[in-house]
Amino acid sequence: MITAGIDMGSRTIKVVLLEDLKVEGAPQLNYAVRKAQIMFPGELDQDQAAERVYDDVLAAAGLKREDVAAVYATGAGRKQVKFAADAVTEMTAGARGAVFFFPSVRTVVDVGAEEGRGIKTDEAGKPTDFAGNEKCAAGAGSFAEAMSRALQLSLQDFGEASLKSDKTIPMNAQCTVFAESEVVSLIHASTPKEDIAKAVLDAVASRVCAMVRRVGIENDVALIGGMVHNAGFVASLKAAMGVDELKLPEMPEYVSAVGCALLAAETRH
Template sequence: MVGGCDVGSTTGKALILCHGQVIGHAIIPCEVRPEKTAELALSKALNAASLPTETALGYVVGTGYGRVRIPFADENVSEITCHGLGAFHLNSRQRTVIDIGGQDCKVIKINAAGKVVDFTMNDKCAAGTGRFFEAMARALDITLEDLSEMSLGSENPAQITSQCSVFAESEVITLLNEGVEIKDIAAGINEAIASRLAVMVRKIGLEEEVAVSGGCAKNKGLI
Protein backbone atom coordinates (compact mmCIF):
# COMPACT_ATOMS: atom_id res chain seq x y z
CA MET A 1 0.00 0.00 0.00
CA VAL A 2 1.13 3.53 -0.80
CA GLY A 3 -0.05 7.01 0.09
CA GLY A 4 -0.10 10.53 -1.26
CA CYS A 5 -0.47 13.82 0.61
CA ASP A 6 -1.14 17.22 -0.97
CA VAL A 7 -0.82 20.28 1.26
CA GLY A 8 -2.23 23.14 -0.79
CA SER A 9 -3.00 26.77 -0.02
CA THR A 10 -6.49 26.16 1.37
CA THR A 11 -6.94 22.40 1.83
CA GLY A 12 -4.95 19.33 2.69
CA LYS A 13 -5.64 16.05 0.90
CA ALA A 14 -4.49 12.49 1.51
CA LEU A 15 -5.07 9.27 -0.41
CA ILE A 16 -4.32 5.60 0.22
CA LEU A 17 -3.88 3.16 -2.68
CA CYS A 18 -3.83 -0.63 -2.57
CA HIS A 19 -2.93 -2.33 -5.85
CA GLY A 20 -3.92 0.83 -7.70
CA GLN A 21 -7.33 1.14 -6.04
CA VAL A 22 -8.35 3.96 -3.69
CA ILE A 23 -9.17 2.52 -0.27
CA GLY A 24 -9.15 5.73 1.76
CA HIS A 25 -9.02 9.48 1.25
CA ALA A 26 -9.59 12.75 3.09
CA ILE A 27 -9.87 16.48 2.40
CA ILE A 28 -9.54 18.99 5.25
CA PRO A 29 -9.12 22.77 5.62
CA CYS A 30 -5.48 23.79 6.05
CA GLU A 31 -4.10 24.33 9.52
CA VAL A 32 -1.57 27.10 10.23
CA ARG A 33 1.33 24.65 9.98
CA PRO A 34 1.69 22.43 6.87
CA GLU A 35 2.99 19.60 9.07
CA LYS A 36 -0.22 19.59 11.10
CA THR A 37 -2.36 19.71 7.96
CA ALA A 38 -0.50 16.73 6.50
CA GLU A 39 -0.75 14.69 9.70
CA LEU A 40 -4.49 15.31 10.11
CA ALA A 41 -5.27 14.59 6.46
CA LEU A 42 -3.29 11.35 6.47
CA SER A 43 -4.82 10.27 9.78
CA LYS A 44 -8.33 10.67 8.36
CA ALA A 45 -7.39 8.81 5.17
CA LEU A 46 -5.89 5.98 7.22
CA ASN A 47 -9.06 5.76 9.30
CA ALA A 48 -11.14 5.62 6.12
CA ALA A 49 -8.94 2.75 4.93
CA SER A 50 -9.19 0.99 8.33
CA LEU A 51 -5.42 1.20 8.77
CA PRO A 52 -3.84 1.85 12.19
CA THR A 53 -0.82 4.04 11.37
CA GLU A 54 1.30 5.34 8.49
CA THR A 55 3.73 2.46 9.06
CA ALA A 56 1.27 0.35 7.05
CA LEU A 57 2.28 2.33 3.96
CA GLY A 58 5.27 1.25 1.93
CA TYR A 59 5.84 4.66 0.30
CA VAL A 60 4.37 8.15 0.58
CA VAL A 61 4.62 11.00 -1.93
CA GLY A 62 4.12 14.62 -0.88
CA THR A 63 3.00 17.43 -3.17
CA GLY A 64 1.50 20.92 -3.08
CA TYR A 65 2.76 24.20 -1.66
CA GLY A 66 3.64 22.56 1.64
CA ARG A 67 5.22 19.40 0.25
CA VAL A 68 8.68 20.05 1.73
CA ARG A 69 7.09 20.30 5.19
CA ILE A 70 5.37 16.91 5.08
CA PRO A 71 7.33 14.95 7.71
CA PHE A 72 6.39 11.43 6.59
CA ALA A 73 6.89 11.87 2.82
CA ASP A 74 9.47 9.60 1.18
CA GLU A 75 9.51 11.79 -1.93
CA ASN A 76 8.35 15.28 -2.92
CA VAL A 77 6.88 15.86 -6.38
CA SER A 78 5.61 19.17 -7.82
CA GLU A 79 1.86 19.54 -8.06
CA ILE A 80 2.16 20.24 -11.79
CA THR A 81 3.72 16.82 -12.40
CA CYS A 82 1.14 15.19 -10.13
CA HIS A 83 -1.77 16.85 -11.94
CA GLY A 84 -0.48 15.59 -15.26
CA LEU A 85 0.07 12.03 -14.06
CA GLY A 86 -3.21 11.95 -12.14
CA ALA A 87 -5.28 13.14 -15.10
CA PHE A 88 -3.54 10.65 -17.37
CA HIS A 89 -4.13 7.82 -14.90
CA LEU A 90 -7.86 8.56 -14.82
CA ASN A 91 -8.15 8.96 -18.59
CA SER A 92 -5.18 8.32 -20.87
CA ARG A 93 -6.81 10.39 -23.65
CA GLN A 94 -6.53 13.61 -21.66
CA ARG A 95 -3.91 16.07 -22.92
CA THR A 96 -4.83 19.35 -21.20
CA VAL A 97 -5.37 19.89 -17.48
CA ILE A 98 -6.92 23.08 -16.10
CA ASP A 99 -6.38 23.32 -12.35
CA ILE A 100 -8.17 26.08 -10.44
CA GLY A 101 -6.88 26.00 -6.90
CA GLY A 102 -7.37 28.18 -3.87
CA GLN A 103 -4.42 30.45 -4.56
CA ASP A 104 -3.45 29.95 -8.21
CA CYS A 105 -4.63 28.47 -11.47
CA LYS A 106 -2.63 26.40 -13.94
CA VAL A 107 -3.03 25.07 -17.45
CA ILE A 108 -0.92 21.98 -18.09
CA LYS A 109 -0.29 20.13 -21.34
CA ILE A 110 0.69 16.46 -21.19
CA ASN A 111 1.83 13.99 -23.83
CA ALA A 112 0.74 10.44 -24.66
CA ALA A 113 2.83 9.14 -21.76
CA GLY A 114 1.31 11.48 -19.18
CA LYS A 115 4.46 13.63 -18.96
CA VAL A 116 4.18 17.41 -18.70
CA VAL A 117 5.39 19.11 -21.89
CA ASP A 118 4.24 22.67 -21.16
CA PHE A 119 2.36 24.69 -18.57
CA THR A 120 1.42 28.21 -17.59
CA MET A 121 0.10 29.56 -14.32
CA ASN A 122 -1.31 32.63 -12.65
CA ASP A 123 0.11 32.89 -9.13
CA LYS A 124 0.61 36.65 -8.86
CA CYS A 125 -2.98 37.57 -8.04
CA ALA A 126 -6.07 35.97 -6.50
CA ALA A 127 -8.12 36.65 -9.64
CA GLY A 128 -9.22 33.39 -11.20
CA THR A 129 -8.76 31.30 -8.06
CA GLY A 130 -10.85 29.81 -5.30
CA ARG A 131 -10.06 32.78 -3.07
CA PHE A 132 -11.59 35.06 -5.71
CA PHE A 133 -14.83 33.08 -5.75
CA GLU A 134 -14.94 33.08 -1.95
CA ALA A 135 -14.60 36.88 -1.92
CA MET A 136 -17.34 37.28 -4.54
CA ALA A 137 -19.69 34.94 -2.65
CA ARG A 138 -19.15 36.95 0.54
CA ALA A 139 -19.92 40.17 -1.31
CA LEU A 140 -23.16 38.62 -2.60
CA ASP A 141 -23.91 37.08 0.82
CA ILE A 142 -24.40 33.63 -0.71
CA THR A 143 -22.56 30.31 -0.57
CA LEU A 144 -20.19 29.04 -3.23
CA GLU A 145 -22.81 26.41 -4.09
CA ASP A 146 -25.40 29.17 -4.54
CA LEU A 147 -23.06 31.13 -6.80
CA SER A 148 -22.69 28.08 -9.02
CA GLU A 149 -26.38 27.18 -9.17
CA MET A 150 -27.77 30.71 -9.49
CA SER A 151 -25.47 31.59 -12.37
CA LEU A 152 -27.04 28.80 -14.44
CA GLY A 153 -30.38 30.62 -14.37
CA SER A 154 -29.04 33.86 -15.83
CA GLU A 155 -29.95 35.03 -19.32
CA ASN A 156 -28.20 38.38 -19.01
CA PRO A 157 -24.78 38.02 -17.30
CA ALA A 158 -23.42 41.22 -15.78
CA GLN A 159 -20.13 42.61 -17.03
CA ILE A 160 -17.31 42.22 -14.49
CA THR A 161 -14.36 44.11 -15.92
CA SER A 162 -11.92 44.40 -13.00
CA GLN A 163 -8.92 42.07 -13.12
CA CYS A 164 -8.12 42.61 -9.43
CA SER A 165 -10.20 40.70 -6.87
CA VAL A 166 -10.39 43.75 -4.58
CA PHE A 167 -11.72 46.00 -7.34
CA ALA A 168 -14.00 43.22 -8.62
CA GLU A 169 -15.57 42.94 -5.17
CA SER A 170 -16.24 46.69 -5.21
CA GLU A 171 -17.73 46.31 -8.69
CA VAL A 172 -20.04 43.55 -7.48
CA ILE A 173 -21.28 45.70 -4.59
CA THR A 174 -21.98 48.54 -7.05
CA LEU A 175 -23.99 46.19 -9.27
CA LEU A 176 -26.01 45.05 -6.26
CA ASN A 177 -26.77 48.65 -5.33
CA GLU A 178 -27.89 49.27 -8.91
CA GLY A 179 -30.45 46.49 -8.58
CA VAL A 180 -28.79 43.92 -10.83
CA GLU A 181 -30.05 40.43 -10.03
CA ILE A 182 -27.71 38.18 -8.08
CA LYS A 183 -27.99 35.39 -10.67
CA ASP A 184 -26.76 37.80 -13.37
CA ILE A 185 -23.86 38.97 -11.21
CA ALA A 186 -22.96 35.35 -10.43
CA ALA A 187 -23.00 34.51 -14.13
CA GLY A 188 -20.85 37.56 -14.86
CA ILE A 189 -18.29 36.43 -12.29
CA ASN A 190 -18.09 32.98 -13.87
CA GLU A 191 -17.82 34.41 -17.38
CA ALA A 192 -15.04 36.78 -16.32
CA ILE A 193 -12.99 33.93 -14.85
CA ALA A 194 -13.70 31.66 -17.82
CA SER A 195 -12.36 34.38 -20.12
CA ARG A 196 -9.13 34.65 -18.12
CA LEU A 197 -8.69 30.89 -18.15
CA ALA A 198 -9.26 30.87 -21.92
CA VAL A 199 -6.34 33.28 -22.35
CA MET A 200 -4.09 30.90 -20.41
CA VAL A 201 -5.29 27.93 -22.47
CA ARG A 202 -4.59 29.74 -25.73
CA LYS A 203 -1.10 30.57 -24.48
CA ILE A 204 -0.03 26.92 -24.53
CA GLY A 205 -2.59 25.68 -27.05
CA LEU A 206 -5.67 23.58 -26.41
CA GLU A 207 -5.42 19.87 -27.04
CA GLU A 208 -8.33 17.56 -26.27
CA GLU A 209 -9.37 15.85 -24.11
CA VAL A 210 -9.50 18.34 -21.24
CA ALA A 211 -9.59 17.67 -17.49
CA VAL A 212 -10.52 20.26 -14.86
CA SER A 213 -9.27 19.91 -11.28
CA GLY A 214 -9.30 21.91 -8.08
CA GLY A 215 -12.21 22.96 -5.91
CA CYS A 216 -13.57 25.24 -8.64
CA ALA A 217 -14.18 22.18 -10.83
CA LYS A 218 -17.39 21.82 -8.78
CA ASN A 219 -18.64 25.18 -10.08
CA LYS A 220 -21.06 24.10 -12.82
CA GLY A 221 -21.61 27.69 -13.91
CA LEU A 222 -17.90 28.12 -14.57
CA ILE A 223 -17.36 24.79 -16.32
Protein backbone atom coordinates in the same frame (compact mmCIF):
# COMPACT_ATOMS: atom_id res chain seq x y z
CA MET B 1 1.29 -2.41 -2.39
CA ILE B 2 -0.21 0.75 -0.91
CA THR B 3 1.15 4.23 -1.57
CA ALA B 4 -0.01 7.61 -0.33
CA GLY B 5 -0.32 10.97 -2.04
CA ILE B 6 -0.69 14.16 -0.04
CA ASP B 7 -1.75 17.40 -1.69
CA MET B 8 -0.96 20.26 0.69
CA GLY B 9 -3.08 22.95 -0.90
CA SER B 10 -3.31 26.54 0.19
CA ARG B 11 -6.75 25.96 1.72
CA THR B 12 -7.12 22.20 2.26
CA ILE B 13 -5.04 19.06 2.66
CA LYS B 14 -6.01 16.08 0.55
CA VAL B 15 -4.72 12.58 1.28
CA VAL B 16 -5.22 9.52 -0.91
CA LEU B 17 -4.22 5.93 -0.26
CA LEU B 18 -3.77 4.04 -3.50
CA GLU B 19 -3.81 0.28 -3.75
CA ASP B 20 -1.98 -1.65 -6.43
CA LEU B 21 -4.47 -4.07 -7.99
CA LYS B 22 -2.26 -5.50 -10.73
CA VAL B 23 -4.99 -5.90 -13.37
CA GLU B 24 -3.18 -7.28 -16.41
CA GLY B 25 -3.99 -5.60 -19.74
CA ALA B 26 -5.85 -2.65 -18.25
CA PRO B 27 -3.18 -0.12 -17.32
CA GLN B 28 -5.54 2.56 -16.05
CA LEU B 29 -7.21 0.03 -13.74
CA ASN B 30 -3.98 -1.12 -12.16
CA TYR B 31 -4.63 1.01 -9.14
CA ALA B 32 -7.66 1.86 -7.06
CA VAL B 33 -8.24 4.53 -4.48
CA ARG B 34 -8.41 2.77 -1.13
CA LYS B 35 -9.26 5.82 0.93
CA ALA B 36 -9.40 9.57 0.39
CA GLN B 37 -9.80 12.31 2.93
CA ILE B 38 -9.86 16.08 2.91
CA MET B 39 -9.18 18.40 5.82
CA PHE B 40 -9.55 22.12 6.37
CA PRO B 41 -6.70 22.67 8.82
CA GLY B 42 -7.66 24.78 11.81
CA GLU B 43 -4.08 25.55 12.73
CA LEU B 44 -1.33 27.35 10.86
CA ASP B 45 1.27 24.68 11.50
CA GLN B 46 1.18 22.72 8.25
CA ASP B 47 3.61 20.04 9.51
CA GLN B 48 1.25 19.05 12.31
CA ALA B 49 -1.81 19.30 10.08
CA ALA B 50 -0.23 16.92 7.55
CA GLU B 51 0.67 14.44 10.29
CA ARG B 52 -2.85 14.58 11.70
CA VAL B 53 -4.73 14.09 8.45
CA TYR B 54 -2.36 11.31 7.37
CA ASP B 55 -2.87 9.44 10.65
CA ASP B 56 -6.64 9.98 10.37
CA VAL B 57 -6.81 8.50 6.89
CA LEU B 58 -4.64 5.54 7.88
CA ALA B 59 -6.87 4.84 10.89
CA ALA B 60 -10.00 5.09 8.73
CA ALA B 61 -8.50 2.56 6.32
CA GLY B 62 -7.35 0.27 9.14
CA LEU B 63 -3.69 0.67 8.21
CA LYS B 64 -0.45 1.57 9.96
CA ARG B 65 2.35 3.76 8.61
CA GLU B 66 4.50 0.70 7.93
CA ASP B 67 1.79 -0.67 5.59
CA VAL B 68 2.42 2.20 3.17
CA ALA B 69 5.31 1.64 0.77
CA ALA B 70 5.88 5.33 -0.02
CA VAL B 71 4.38 8.77 0.54
CA TYR B 72 4.73 11.53 -2.05
CA ALA B 73 3.63 15.12 -1.51
CA THR B 74 2.53 17.91 -3.81
CA GLY B 75 0.86 21.32 -3.57
CA ALA B 76 1.92 24.72 -2.34
CA GLY B 77 2.94 23.29 1.05
CA ARG B 78 4.55 20.09 -0.22
CA LYS B 79 7.87 20.86 1.43
CA GLN B 80 6.11 20.85 4.83
CA VAL B 81 5.30 17.16 4.58
CA LYS B 82 8.43 15.98 6.37
CA PHE B 83 7.52 12.30 6.28
CA ALA B 84 7.11 12.24 2.47
CA ALA B 85 9.76 10.34 0.54
CA ASP B 86 9.62 12.87 -2.29
CA ALA B 87 7.80 16.02 -3.34
CA VAL B 88 6.62 16.75 -6.87
CA THR B 89 5.16 19.89 -8.40
CA GLU B 90 1.44 20.46 -8.84
CA MET B 91 1.91 20.20 -12.61
CA THR B 92 3.47 16.73 -12.49
CA ALA B 93 0.94 15.42 -9.97
CA GLY B 94 -2.07 17.01 -11.65
CA ALA B 95 -1.20 15.75 -15.13
CA ARG B 96 -0.48 12.21 -13.91
CA GLY B 97 -3.71 12.10 -11.92
CA ALA B 98 -5.86 13.49 -14.75
CA VAL B 99 -4.49 10.99 -17.27
CA PHE B 100 -5.13 8.19 -14.75
CA PHE B 101 -8.83 9.09 -14.61
CA PHE B 102 -9.10 10.01 -18.32
CA PRO B 103 -6.38 8.42 -20.49
CA SER B 104 -7.42 10.48 -23.54
CA VAL B 105 -6.81 13.81 -21.80
CA ARG B 106 -4.04 16.02 -23.23
CA THR B 107 -4.93 19.36 -21.61
CA VAL B 108 -5.50 19.71 -17.88
CA VAL B 109 -7.05 22.78 -16.31
CA ASP B 110 -6.43 22.87 -12.57
CA VAL B 111 -8.37 25.49 -10.62
CA GLY B 112 -7.88 25.37 -6.88
CA ALA B 113 -8.45 27.86 -4.09
CA GLU B 114 -5.57 30.23 -4.68
CA GLU B 115 -4.18 29.32 -8.07
CA GLY B 116 -5.20 28.15 -11.47
CA ARG B 117 -2.99 26.57 -14.10
CA GLY B 118 -3.10 25.04 -17.54
CA ILE B 119 -1.04 21.92 -18.22
CA LYS B 120 -0.37 20.12 -21.50
CA THR B 121 0.39 16.46 -20.99
CA ASP B 122 1.50 13.46 -23.01
CA GLU B 123 -0.23 10.07 -22.96
CA ALA B 124 1.84 8.97 -19.95
CA GLY B 125 0.70 11.91 -17.86
CA LYS B 126 4.01 13.76 -18.09
CA PRO B 127 3.60 17.54 -18.46
CA THR B 128 4.95 18.98 -21.69
CA ASP B 129 3.93 22.59 -21.16
CA PHE B 130 2.41 24.55 -18.32
CA ALA B 131 1.35 28.06 -17.39
CA GLY B 132 -0.04 29.49 -14.20
CA ASN B 133 -0.73 32.90 -12.80
CA GLU B 134 1.75 33.65 -10.05
CA LYS B 135 0.43 37.07 -9.23
CA CYS B 136 -3.26 37.10 -8.64
CA ALA B 137 -6.03 34.92 -7.28
CA ALA B 138 -8.57 36.42 -9.71
CA GLY B 139 -8.41 33.24 -11.79
CA ALA B 140 -9.01 30.89 -8.87
CA GLY B 141 -11.59 29.62 -6.42
CA SER B 142 -10.98 32.18 -3.69
CA PHE B 143 -12.02 34.92 -6.09
CA ALA B 144 -15.37 33.21 -6.69
CA GLU B 145 -15.70 32.68 -2.94
CA ALA B 146 -15.06 36.36 -2.18
CA MET B 147 -17.62 37.38 -4.78
CA SER B 148 -20.23 34.93 -3.48
CA ARG B 149 -19.76 36.52 -0.04
CA ALA B 150 -20.38 39.94 -1.55
CA LEU B 151 -23.63 38.59 -3.00
CA GLN B 152 -24.50 36.86 0.30
CA LEU B 153 -24.84 33.50 -1.44
CA SER B 154 -23.33 30.13 -0.54
CA LEU B 155 -20.77 28.90 -3.07
CA GLN B 156 -23.17 26.26 -4.34
CA ASP B 157 -26.06 28.72 -4.70
CA PHE B 158 -23.67 31.12 -6.40
CA GLY B 159 -22.80 28.57 -9.10
CA GLU B 160 -26.42 27.53 -9.57
CA ALA B 161 -27.60 31.15 -9.73
CA SER B 162 -25.21 31.89 -12.59
CA LEU B 163 -26.77 29.09 -14.65
CA LYS B 164 -30.09 30.97 -14.56
CA SER B 165 -28.64 33.97 -16.36
CA ASP B 166 -28.13 34.40 -20.07
CA LYS B 167 -26.69 37.91 -19.79
CA THR B 168 -23.08 38.80 -20.47
CA ILE B 169 -21.84 41.57 -18.22
CA PRO B 170 -18.12 42.21 -18.68
CA MET B 171 -16.15 42.63 -15.47
CA ASN B 172 -13.05 44.68 -15.98
CA ALA B 173 -11.44 44.45 -12.56
CA GLN B 174 -8.26 42.41 -12.56
CA CYS B 175 -8.06 41.80 -8.84
CA THR B 176 -10.41 40.60 -6.13
CA VAL B 177 -10.42 43.90 -4.29
CA PHE B 178 -11.44 45.95 -7.34
CA ALA B 179 -13.81 43.25 -8.55
CA GLU B 180 -15.63 43.28 -5.24
CA SER B 181 -16.26 47.00 -5.61
CA GLU B 182 -17.49 46.33 -9.15
CA VAL B 183 -19.92 43.74 -7.76
CA VAL B 184 -21.12 46.24 -5.17
CA SER B 185 -21.76 48.74 -8.00
CA LEU B 186 -23.79 46.14 -9.86
CA ILE B 187 -25.79 45.40 -6.69
CA HIS B 188 -26.51 49.12 -6.29
CA ALA B 189 -27.64 49.23 -9.90
CA SER B 190 -30.22 46.53 -8.97
CA THR B 191 -28.61 43.98 -11.28
CA PRO B 192 -30.10 40.54 -10.55
CA LYS B 193 -27.84 38.29 -8.47
CA GLU B 194 -27.97 35.64 -11.18
CA ASP B 195 -26.48 38.04 -13.73
CA ILE B 196 -23.77 39.18 -11.33
CA ALA B 197 -22.88 35.58 -10.46
CA LYS B 198 -22.54 34.77 -14.15
CA ALA B 199 -20.43 37.88 -14.73
CA VAL B 200 -18.06 36.86 -11.94
CA LEU B 201 -17.72 33.26 -13.10
CA ASP B 202 -17.29 34.38 -16.72
CA ALA B 203 -14.46 36.62 -15.52
CA VAL B 204 -12.74 33.79 -13.63
CA ALA B 205 -13.19 31.50 -16.65
CA SER B 206 -11.76 34.11 -18.98
CA ARG B 207 -8.60 34.46 -16.84
CA VAL B 208 -8.18 30.71 -16.56
CA CYS B 209 -8.76 30.34 -20.28
CA ALA B 210 -6.05 32.92 -21.05
CA MET B 211 -3.57 30.77 -19.09
CA VAL B 212 -4.65 27.59 -20.82
CA ARG B 213 -4.34 29.24 -24.23
CA ARG B 214 -0.67 29.90 -23.46
CA VAL B 215 -0.07 26.15 -23.51
CA GLY B 216 -2.63 25.50 -26.26
CA ILE B 217 -5.91 23.63 -26.03
CA GLU B 218 -5.72 20.06 -27.26
CA ASN B 219 -8.60 17.61 -26.79
CA ASP B 220 -9.54 15.97 -24.53
CA VAL B 221 -9.61 18.61 -21.81
CA ALA B 222 -10.04 17.79 -18.12
CA LEU B 223 -10.91 20.22 -15.35
CA ILE B 224 -9.58 19.30 -11.92
CA GLY B 225 -9.60 21.03 -8.53
CA GLY B 226 -12.35 22.23 -6.25
CA MET B 227 -13.97 24.53 -8.81
CA VAL B 228 -15.35 21.46 -10.61
CA HIS B 229 -18.09 21.54 -7.97
CA ASN B 230 -19.22 24.93 -9.26
CA ALA B 231 -21.56 24.12 -12.14
CA GLY B 232 -21.72 27.76 -13.20
CA PHE B 233 -17.95 27.95 -13.52
CA VAL B 234 -17.84 24.74 -15.55
CA ALA B 235 -20.39 26.21 -17.98
CA SER B 236 -18.49 29.51 -18.20
CA LEU B 237 -15.17 27.75 -18.80
CA LYS B 238 -16.61 25.56 -21.53
CA ALA B 239 -17.93 28.64 -23.29
CA ALA B 240 -14.65 30.57 -22.85
CA MET B 241 -12.51 27.71 -24.15
CA GLY B 242 -14.89 26.88 -26.98
CA VAL B 243 -14.91 23.17 -26.18
CA ASP B 244 -17.94 20.90 -26.31
CA GLU B 245 -16.89 18.76 -23.40
CA LEU B 246 -14.81 19.05 -20.27
CA LYS B 247 -13.87 15.81 -18.56
CA LEU B 248 -14.88 16.17 -14.93
CA PRO B 249 -13.53 13.65 -12.42
CA GLU B 250 -15.78 12.39 -9.65
CA MET B 251 -13.27 13.40 -6.98
CA PRO B 252 -11.84 16.55 -8.54
CA GLU B 253 -9.97 17.91 -5.50
CA TYR B 254 -8.12 14.61 -5.05
CA VAL B 255 -6.73 14.28 -8.58
CA SER B 256 -3.29 15.70 -7.73
CA ALA B 257 -3.06 13.54 -4.58
CA VAL B 258 -3.92 10.51 -6.71
CA GLY B 259 -1.25 11.56 -9.21
CA CYS B 260 1.25 11.75 -6.37
CA ALA B 261 0.36 8.31 -5.05
CA LEU B 262 0.64 6.91 -8.59
CA LEU B 263 4.10 8.43 -9.05
CA ALA B 264 5.12 6.90 -5.72
CA ALA B 265 3.84 3.49 -6.84
CA GLU B 266 5.41 3.70 -10.30
CA THR B 267 8.79 4.63 -8.81
CA ARG B 268 8.68 1.47 -6.73
CA HIS B 269 7.78 -0.86 -9.62
